[in-house]
Amino acid sequence: MQPNVVSLISIGRHPQSGRARRAEQDGRGVELGLKLAGEKLSVLHVGNPEEPVLRQYAGMGLPAMTVLKQDETADAVPALSDYLQQEKIDIVLTGVRSESGESSGMVPYLLAEKLGWPVVARVADIVSIKDGVAEVLLALPRGQRRSVTVKLPFIASVDNAAAPARQSAFGPGQRVRMESVNTHGEVDQIRVDWQEAPAKPRPKRLKTVKAKTAADRFKAATAKPQGGSGKVMKNESAAEKAKAIFDLLIEENVIR
Amino acid sequence: MSDIIRRDPRREWIARNRLHPLHDSVANAVQGEVRGPSGLLRKNPHQVGFIGPNGLKRIDRLKGNAVVGVGNKRSAANQEAVLPLHKVDNPDFYIVVVPDMVGGRLSGHDKDILGLAHTMVSTIEGNGAVVAVCFGESKETHYDLAGVDRLIHLSASEYEGFAPEARLTALTHIEAQLAPKHWLFPDSIHGGSDLGSRLAARLGERPAAQAWQVSGEQTVCRGGGGSLDISRQTPRILMLLEECGEAIDETRHEALAIEVDGISVSEPALQDKGLMDVDPSAIPLAEAEFILSAGNGIHNWDQFHKVATVLGATEGASRVAVDDGFMPRFRQVGATGTWVTARVYLAVGISGAIQHMQGIGQCDKVVAINTDAGCDMVKRAALSVIGDSEDILAELMLLAQARKKGSQEEQSDAA
Numbered sequence: 001m002q003p004n005v006v007s008l009i010s011i012g013r014h015p016q017s018g019r020a021r022r023a024e025q026d027g028r029g030v031e032l033g034l035k036l037a038g039e040k041l042s043v044l045h046v047g048n049p050e051e052p053v054l055r056q057y058a059g060m061g062l063p064a065m066t067v068l069k070q071d072e073t074a075d076a077v078p079a080l081s082d083y084l085q086q087e088k089i090d091i092v093l094t095g096v097r098s099e100s101g102e103s104s105g106m107v108p109y110l111l112a113e114k115l116g117w118p119v120v121a122r123v124a125d126i127v128s129i130k131d132g133v134a135e136v137l138l139a140l141p142r143g144q145r146r147s148v149t150v151k152l153p154f155i156a157s158v159d160n161a162a163a164p165a166r167q168s169a170f171g172p173g174q175r176v177r178m179e180s181v182n183t184h185g186e187v188d189q190i191r192v193d194w195q196e197a198p199a200k201p202r203p204k205r206l207k208t209v210k211a212k213t214a215a216d217r218f219k220a221a222t223a224k225p226q227g228g229s230g231k232v233m234k235n236e237s238a239a240e241k242a243k244a245i246f247d248l249l250i251e252e253n254v255i256r
Numbered sequence: 257m258s259d260i261i262r263r264d265p266r267r268e269w270i271a272r273n274r275l276h277p278l279h280d281s282v283a284n285a286v287q288g289e290v291r292g293p294s295g296l297l298r299k300n301p302h303q304v305g306f307i308g309p310n311g312l313k314r315i316d317r318l319k320g321n322a323v324v325g326v327g328n329k330r331s332a333a334n335q336e337a338v339l340p341l342h343k344v345d346n347p348d349f350y351i352v353v354v355p356d357m358v359g360g361r362l363s364g365h366d367k368d369i370l371g372l373a374h375t376m377v378s379t380i381e382g383n384g385a386v387v388a389v390c391f392g393e394s395k396e397t398h399y400d401l402a403g404v405d406r407l408i409h410l411s412a413s414e415y416e417g418f419a420p421e422a423r424l425t426a427l428t429h430i431e432a433q434l435a436p437k438h439w440l441f442p443d444s445i446h447g448g449s450d451l452g453s454r455l456a457a458r459l460g461e462r463p464a465a466q467a468w469q470v471s472g473e474q475t476v477c478r479g480g481g482g483s484l485d486i487s488r489q490t491p492r493i494l495m496l497l498e499e500c501g502e503a504i505d506e507t508r509h510e511a512l513a514i515e516v517d518g519i520s521v522s523e524p525a526l527q528d529k530g531l532m533d534v535d536p537s538a539i540p541l542a543e544a545e546f547i548l549s550a551g552n553g554i555h556n557w558d559q560f561h562k563v564a565t566v567l568g569a570t571e572g573a574s575r576v577a578v579d580d581g582f583m584p585r586f587r588q589v590g591a592t593g594t595w596v597t598a599r600v601y602l603a604v605g606i607s608g609a610i611q612h613m614q615g616i617g618q619c620d621k622v623v624a625i626n627t628d629a630g631c632d633m634v635k636r637a638a639l640s641v642i643g644d645s646e647d648i649l650a651e652l653m654l655l656a657q658a659r660k661k662g663s664q665e666e667q668s669d670a671a
Contacts, residue, residue, distance in 0.1 A: 146529075
């Protein structure tokens with residue numbers, strides 16, 4: 001039985017040129033959705049149905065997509081949760097963070113709280129779905145993976161470690177069946193008061209030396225940072241030396 | 257009074273004549289700074305310093321910071337300055353920090369956030385305390401120096417490892433008990449951002465994610481995929497980027513334990529099935545945790561590759577090994593190659609050119625195997641082993657294989 005999967009997509013922003021594009025993580029979300037549900041994947045966007053970037057997602061081989069028509073200043077979460085409550089859905093896939101707007105990464109959490117579903121953050125892959133239980137691989141720092149099982153339905157945010165989005169084809173993208181649903185979103189009142197400016201480069205932290213005398217400052221500026229206080233083994237046998245290294249590796253928990 | 261300088265020729269004469277019986281009293285009577293007739297500052301060189309034990313004059317220009325001799329080492333250790341204790345009795349409000357505690361210790365990111373919490377406390381009226389909430393096993397011994405006024409340590413087994421739901425339940429209990437003014441989380445991939453978002457959704461607060469400039473009133477956070485700076489009022493829940501504040505380094509704090517009772521953790525929806533075995537050679541070198549690196553001192557390359565597989569280490573190489581064609585270019589560690597961040601870096605036959613040392617600057621523990629005891633890598637390493645690399649690697653491989661065998665037998669016994 002194929003699960004009902006919904007991928008949420010947003011308008012991305014190219015980091016260098018600033019042009020609108022298929023968002024990196026959302027593209028991976030659609031790719032994962034296609035892997036799980038194939039043609040039956042439903043793709044959902046909140047915003048302007050005329051947006052040309054949506055065709056880039058559609059060019060990944062989607063026959064149809066749904067757009068909840070809404071103003072740009074409106075909050076997407078109420079419209080999404082209303083829509084998702086009506087349908088019978090097993091898995092909702094989102095990106096970790098949007099590339100435009102506030103980029104707080106709160107959408108999956110707010111949806112999960114409203115729908116009462118569990119949320120699985122930073123998914124690298126959904127390995128299998130059996131008897132209403134999904135086995136999910138989480139992306140951890142340093143390239144590590146954690147296996148987690150979770151009952152359907154759930155919401156997952158897709159990490160950059162997931163399989164990259166396939167190439168988008170222009171023609172099929174133009175022929176997609178676009179279903180737009182009218183919603184009346186409320187204007188996000190809190191956000192109106194915020195001031196937005198182009199991002200300033202963050203100041204690099206300087207190494208401050210809190211020395212009291214000139215001699216200390218001189219020492220801090222010239223001395224090598226490491227004093228060489230490590231343990232040196234010279235005359236032991238090779239086996240003892242290897243044992244010492246091995247013990248350190250176990251103590252640091254790098255050997256499993 | 258008039259500006260005419262009145263001179264006393266007799267006093268001047270006594271002051272010049274060091275053999276005069278009244279010389280000492282006249283010379284010492286002049287105190288404070290002395291200006292000459294042209295307004296220049298005059299110093300009396302005879303009054304500087306003191307007479308040493310063998311009758312010679314000594315001038316201490318180090319202001320008491322002279323290097324203490326070998327014989328006095330013990331007394332110098334005793335004199336290590338004790339930082340002043342910052343005490344908070346009956347705090348009016350709390351700011352709660354939930355550090356990542358990667359590997360059971362406070363990371364640099366965590367310490368920066370604790371420092372930021374203290375600057376926030378100082379801008380808010382009333383006396384506030386910084387509370388740290390730590391989950392699971394903790395190896396940290398210096399909470400006091402990191403700026404923790406109060407400590408909530410939840411070490412029960414249900415919070416160990418991957419347990420975002422249990423931790424969220426605990427945080428909602430703490431919210432009810434302490435009603436903190438702010439919640440600070442590291443915006444990191446180690447779980448801080450996840451936990452912060454969960455708490456914000458549960459409490460219905462609007463958090464500031466990727467915040468990097470925070471004061472009591474105003475917060476600047478990154479938005480629009482890092483292309484925007486959003487200035488806004490400081491919300492209750494903040495997820496902070498790295499280097500958002502300065503870590504505490506001039507005070508000690510109490511780190512008093514606070515008990516949180518009555519947390520009932522229900523069955524989690526996310527069941528942890530443990531870490532997966534990842535092919536170490538597939539992990540990018542820059543983010544690998546454990547690197548086995550080879551240099552000019554390696555002659556048996558087959559053995560080196562075998563050891564890397566058995567230990568489960570990612571392979572690295574010095575520039576020489578790459579230039580000689582023994583390793584591919586993307587394995588090169590150093591200024592011209594990859595800057596690595598490994599926790600443990602095992603350098604075999606690398607003497608440590610400065611370019612290489614730059615590349616491993618962020619590594620925690622460096623282990624060196626080398627034939628030369630005087631090389632730079634040995635000076636940098638936490639553990640250095642002097643000897644032939646081939647013998648030591650062979651022994652190391654035996655140990656690793658024995659351990660693997662042992663754990664497999666255990667598993668088959670259990671089955």
